[in-house]
Amino acid sequence: MSMWPTLIIVLLLGVYSFFVVRKRVKEIKAGKFCSCGCSDCPSHCNCTKVNDTKKAKEKVKIFQE
Amino acid sequence: MIQEENRREKQELKVGFVGNPNCGKTTLFNAYTGSKLKVANWPGVTVEKKEGAMKYHDHRFKLVDLPGIYSLTSYTMEEKLTRQFILDSEVDVIIDVADASALERNLYLTLQLIELGKPVILALNMMDIVEERGMEIDMHRLPEMLGIPCIPVSARKRTGLDILMHTVAHHKEKCRHNCIVHQHPNIGERKSHHAHEHHQELTMVYSDEIEDKIDILIDRMIEVGFECENYRWYALKLLEHDEEVMNLVSVDLTGIADESYEAEIIHQKYDFIDEIIEECLVNKSKKAALTDKVDRVVTHRIFGLPVFLGIMAVVFLLTFTVGDFLKGYFEVGLESFSNMVLNGLEAIGTSEMLTSLLVDGIIAGVGGILTFLPNIFILFLALAFLEDSGYMARVAYVMDGLMGKLGLSGRAFIPMILGFGCTVPAVMASRALEDMRDRRRTVLITPFMSCSARLPIYVLFSQMFFGRYAVLAAFSMYVIGLVIAVISAFVMNKFGNKGSMSPLLIELPEYKTPNKRTIFIYVWDKVKDYLTKAGTTIFLASIVIWFILNFGPQGMTEDMSQSFGAIFGKFISPILIPAGLGLWQVVVALISGLAAKEVVVSSFSVLYGIANISSRDGMDSLISSLSSQNFTAVNAYSFMLFCLLYTPCVATIAVVKRELKSTKWTIFSILFQLSVAYLVSVLFFQIGSFITNL
Numbered sequence: 144m145s146m147w148p149t150l151i152i153v154l155l156l157g158v159y160s161f162f163v164v165r166k167r168v169k170e171i172k173a174g175k176f177c178s179c180g181c182s183d184c185p186s187h188c189n190c191t192k193v194n195d196t197k198k199a200k201e202k203v204k205i206f207q208e
Numbered sequence: 209m210i211q212e213e214n215r216r217e218k219q220e221l222k223v224g225f226v227g228n229p230n231c232g233k234t235t236l237f238n239a240y241t242g243s244k245l246k247v248a249n250w251p252g253v254t255v256e257k258k259e260g261a262m263k264y265h266d267h268r269f270k271l272v273d274l275p276g277i278y279s280l281t282s283y284t285m286e287e288k289l290t291r292q293f294i295l296d297s298e299v300d301v302i303i304d305v306a307d308a309s310a311l312e313r314n315l316y317l318t319l320q321l322i323e324l325g326k327p328v329i330l331a332l333n334m335m336d337i338v339e340e341r342g343m344e345i346d347m348h349r350l351p352e353m354l355g356i357p358c359i360p361v362s363a364r365k366r367t368g369l370d371i372l373m374h375t376v377a378h379h380k381e382k383c384r385h386n387c388i389v390h391q392h393p394n395i396g397e398r399k400s401h402h403a404h405e406h407h408q409e410l411t412m413v414y415s416d417e418i419e420d421k422i423d424i425l426i427d428r429m430i431e432v433g434f435e436c437e438n439y440r441w442y443a444l445k446l447l448e449h450d451e452e453v454m455n456l457v458s459v460d461l462t463g464i465a466d467e468s469y470e471a472e473i474i475h476q477k478y479d480f481i482d483e484i485i486e487e488c489l490v491n492k493s494k495k496a497a498l499t500d501k502v503d504r505v506v507t508h509r510i511f512g513l514p515v516f517l518g519i520m521a522v523v524f525l526l527t528f529t530v531g532d533f534l535k536g537y538f539e540v541g542l543e544s545f546s547n548m549v550l551n552g553l554e555a556i557g558t559s560e561m562l563t564s565l566l567v568d569g570i571i572a573g574v575g576g577i578l579t580f581l582p583n584i585f586i587l588f589l590a591l592a593f594l595e596d597s598g599y600m601a602r603v604a605y606v607m608d609g610l611m612g613k614l615g616l617s618g619r620a621f622i623p624m625i626l627g628f629g630c631t632v633p634a635v636m637a638s639r640a641l642e643d644m645r646d647r648r649r650t651v652l653i654t655p656f657m658s659c660s661a662r663l664p665i666y667v668l669f670s671q672m673f674f675g676r677y678a679v680l681a682a683f684s685m686y687v688i689g690l691v692i693a694v695i696s697a698f699v700m701n702k703f704g705n706k707g708s709m710s711p712l713l714i715e716l717p718e719y720k721t722p723n724k725r726t727i728f729i730y731v732w733d734k735v736k737d738y739l740t741k742a743g744t745t746i747f748l749a750s751i752v753i754w755f756i757l758n759f760g761p762q763g764m765t766e767d768m769s770q771s772f773g774a775i776f777g778k779f780i781s782p783i784l785i786p787a788g789l790g791l792w793q794v795v796v797a798l799i800s801g802l803a804a805k806e807v808v809v810s811s812f813s814v815l816y817g818i819a820n821i822s823s824r825d826g827m828d829s830l831i832s833s834l835s836s837q838n839f840t841a842v843n844a845y846s847f848m849l850f851c852l853l854y855t856p857c858v859a860t861i862a863v864v865k866r867e868l869k870s871t872k873w874t875i876f877s878i879l880f881q882l883s884v885a886y887l888v889s890v891l892f893f894q895i896g897s898f899i900t901n902l
Contacts, residue, residue, distance in 0.1 A: 145557060146559075148553075148556040148557060148558045149558045149559045149562050152558060152562060152566070153562065156565075156751075159747075160747075160748060160751065163743075163744045163747065163748055164748070166744070167744065167745075171862075174866075176632060176858075176859040176860075176862040176863050176866075177630060177632035177633070177859040177860075177863070
C-alpha cells in the first residue's frame with residue numbers, strides 16, 4: 144500500500160494546524176484572547192492594538208495633502 | 209505673507225472632540241484620523257484616550273477624542289477628565305459633536321462647553337437622519353442664538369467634514385461676535401440694579417439674581433488673589449457648589465451661595481434650550497407615541513422583568529423550532545460528506561489511523577459543531593433584532609433596580625447582558641465600573657450568564673433527554689444562570705465590602721424598525737466568527753481529543769477505556785459521582801470545554817464515535833450509550849447545570865486575570881465558579897434522584 148496519500152494528508156493537516164496555532168499565538172501576544180470576532184464587540188477598543196489597526200485600516204478617507 | 213504662511217503651517221492646533229455618548233463622535237473622529245490613531249488610557253484611570261493627527265491644507269491638527277459625556281459636572285471620571293483637559297489648556301478648539309436628530313438633549317453640554325470660554329464649534333452630526341425624519345434646522349438662527357459656528361455633518365456619509373476642519377482652522381481665536389443676548393424675566397418682584405449690557409458677548413445669561421451673584425463672586429475671587437482665564441465659569445461652579453472648584457477656590461460663600469443653585473442654573477439652561485428648539489427646529493419630530501406606550505409595559509417596575517423573560521423564552525423557542533428545521537439539512541450534508549471522505553480515503557489507501565483521525569476525530573468534532581450553526585444563526589438573528597429595535601437598552605434599565613438592591617452599581621448589568629453573546633467582551637466591559645469592588649464582583653458573576661458557546665450543549669442534551677420539554681429545559685439554563693448571578697451578588701454584598709452605588713445613566717433610544725442591513729452585517733459577522741472558531745479552535749481541540757482518546761501508555765489503542773483520556777477521566781470521575789457525572793467520558797468532555805464550550809459536544813462525538821451527533825440517529829446512538837451507563841434525564845440536567853456554571857473557557861480566564869490584575873483573584877474566580885457548579889449540580893442531582901425514585 145502506498146504511503147504517499149497518508150503522508151500528503153498528514154502534511155496538509157500539519158501545515159494547516161501550524162498556521163492556526165501561529166495565528167492564535169499572534170493574537171494572544173497582541174492581547175486578544177478570545178475566539179470571538181471583533182467587528183461589533185463593544186470592548187474591541189479595550190482589547191488590542193491588532194484590532195485597532197485593522198479597524199483603522201477600514202476607515203475610508205484620511206484628510207491629507 | 210510667506211512668513212505668515214510658514215507660521216500657520218508650523219502651529220499645531222489641538223482639537224478636542226466632545227459630545228454625548230452615541231452621537232457619532234468617534235465615527236467622526238475616525239473619519240479624520242484613519243490609520244494615524246493612537247489608543248491609550250488616561251493616566252491613572254481606565255478611561256480610554258484616543259489621539260490622532262491630520263493635516264488640512266496648511267494646518268496641522270492634533271485630535272483628541274474625549275470620553276462621551278452628558279454634562280460637565282464632576283460626578284463621573286469621564287466628566288472630570290474632559291473638564292480638566294479643557295481647563296488645562298490642552299485644547300485650542302473644541303468640536304462639540306451633537307446628534308442633530310436629538311438636539312434638545314445635546315444642547316445642554318453645548319451650553320456648558322461655551323461657558324468654559326474656549327472656542328467651540330458645534331458639529332451637527334447625523335444630518336442624514338434629520339433629513340429622513342423630515343425635520344429641518346434653521347442654520348441661520350441657530351448660530352445666532354448660540355454664538356458659535358454650527359456645521360452640519362454626517363460622519364457616516366462623510367459629508368461636511370472638509371468645511372468643519374476649515375472652520376476649526378479659522379476659529380481658533382476666541383469668538384467675539386454679536387450674540388443675541390438671552391434675557392430672562394426677573395423672578396418674582398425683585399428687580400436687580402445690575403446692568404446686563406456687558407453680557408452682550410455671552411450666549412447664556414441667567415436671571416438677575418444669578419448674574420448678581422456671579423458678579424459678586426468674581427469680585428471676591430479677584431480679592432483673594434485667585435487667578436484664572438474664566439472667572440465667570442468658576443463663579444458658576446461655586447454657585448453650583450461644585451466640590452472640585454470649592455476645594456480649589458477659597459472664597460467665602462456666606463450670604464451669596466449658602467445653598468446650591470445647581471438646580472436653578474440647570475432649569476434656566478433648559479429654558480433657553482427650549483427657546484432654541486422652538487425657534488430653530490422646524491417640523492420637530494415628536495417622540496413616538498408608540499415608544500411611550502411600549503415603555504410603560506417593558507420598563508414597568510413589576511412587569512418589566514417578566515416581560516424580559518417572556519421575550520427571551522420566545523427567542524429560545526424560535527432558536528429550537530426554526531433552528532432545528534434548518535439543522536436537518538446540515539445533518540444530511542454532514543452525513544454525505546463524512547461518507548464521501550471515508551470512501552475516498554479507503555479508495556486511495558490511507559492508513560486506518562489517519563482515516564480514524566479524519567473521520568472520527570476532525571469531521572465528527574468539527575462537523576458536529578457546524579450542524580448547530582442554524583440554531584446559532586437564529587439566536588443571533590433574534591438578539592440583533594432586539595438590539596437594533598432599541599429593546600436591549602430597556603433591559604439594563606429594568607435590571608437596574610434589582611442590581612441596586614444587591615449592592616451592585618446599575619451599570620454592572622450592562623456587561624452581564626453582553627455575556628449572553630460571549631463572556632470575554634462582557635468581562636472587559638466591566639472596566640466601565642469605576643469602583644474596583646464593583647468591577648471584581650461583576651467579573652465574578654458575569655460568567656454565569658450563559659454564553660452562546662454553551663447553546664450546542666443545551667440543544668443536544670435537552671433534545672435527547674427532554675423531548676417536547678426541550679425548549680423549556682434549555683431556557684431554564686439561562687434563567688438559572690441569571691438567578692445564580694443574582695444570588696452570588698447578594699451574598700457578596702452581604703458578607704463582603706460594599707461597593708459604590710454610582711447611578712446608571714443610560715439613553716433609551718426610540719423604538720425603530722430594525723435596519724435590514726445592520727442585522728445582516730451583525731448576523732453575518734457572528735456566523736463568520738462561528739465558522740472561524742470551528743475551523744481553528746475546535747479543529748485543533750478535536751485533534752487533541754482524538755489523540756488522547758486513541759493513544760494510551762501502550763501506544764495506539766482500540767479500546768478507548770485504556771487511553772490517556774480515560775485514565776485521567778477515571779482519576780477525576782469519583783469526585784463527580786455525587787453530581788451524577790461520575791463517567792470518565794463526561795470528565796473528558798468537561799475538561800475539553802476549557803478550550804471552548806462548543807468542544808464539549810465535539811468531545812462526545814469523538815468519545816462515542818458518532819459522526820453526526822445532532823442527527824436523530826446520532827442522538828439515539830448517544831442516548832443508548834449513555835443510558836447503558838445509567839445516565840438518565842436527571843444526570844443530563846445536572847450535566848447542563850455544571851456546564852452552565854463551571855469555569856469558563858481559557859480565553860475568559862486570561863481576560864479575567866488581565867482585568868483584575870491579580871493571580872489571587874483569578875484563582876479565586878476559577879475555584880468560585882467550580883464550587884458553585886459542583887454545589888448546584890450535587891444539590892439538583894441528589895434531590896432529583898430522590899424524587900424520581902419515590
